[in-house]
Amino acid sequence: QVQLVESGGGLVQAGGSLRLSCSASGRTFNSYFMGWFRQAPGKEREFVAAISWSGGSKYYADSVKGRFTVSRDNAKNTVYLQMNSLKPEDTAVYFCAADEDSDTYYEELEYDYWGQGTQVTVSS
Numbered sequence: 001q002v003q004l005v006e007s008g009g010g011l012v013q014a015g016g017s018l019r020l021s022c023s024a025s026g027r028t029f030n031s032y033f034m035g036w037f038r039q040a041p042g043k044e045r046e047f048v049a050a051i052s053w054s055g056g057s058k059y060y061a062d063s064v065k066g067r068f069t070v071s072r073d074n075a076k077n078t079v080y081l082q083m084n085s086l087k088p089e090d091t092a093v094y095f096c097a098a099d100e101d102s103d104t105y106y107e108e109l110e111y112d113y114w115g116q117g118t119q120v121t122v123s124s
Contacts, residue, residue, distance in 0.1 A: 002026035002098050002113050009094060009118030012086055016122070020081040022096030022115055029077040030054070033102040035111055036070060036081045038092035038120075045095070049081060050105040059105055064090075086122045093117040 008020040024032070030053050039045040049070040050059045058070050067086075072079040079096060097111035104110045 002032060004096050004098060004113055004115035006094065006096050006115040006118040009120045011121045011123065014086060014088055014122055014124050016086050017084045018086065018120060020083065020094055020118060022079045024077045024098065030074040031100060032098040033100065033105060034072060034079040035097045035105055036094060037097060037108055038094045040092040045108050047106040048094070051079060052102065088122045088124045091120060091122050093119050
């Protein structure tokens with residue numbers, strides 16, 4: 001099992017940046033494929049980004065491509081989401097998730113473990 005804790009959310013003006021962190025404890029971190037999802041008020045949770053076990057492969061939703069960067073530091077058991085050029089429509093609770101497989105990394109049902117989420121609010 002793995003436990004996930006997100007941090008780094010907050011309030012930022014449009015055009016600004018934030019870096020989210022997700023710290024993992026439990027089993028070996030590098031055995032997990034990691035994903036980031038977000039859920040805006042009144043909307044379903046949606047895929048944002050994912051990163052493979054070694055960090056060699058990264059995947060992004062079209063809505064964040066070119067603005068967000070996912071990375072991981074397996075020595076620190078942490079995955080990051082660097083968010084630049086933020087827009088009001090990026091406002092949501094952001095979750096990190098972990099799974100040993102990656103068949104459908106863009107589907108929330110793929111992931112077995114979830115953090116509690118961190119709020120990101122982008123003002124216009």
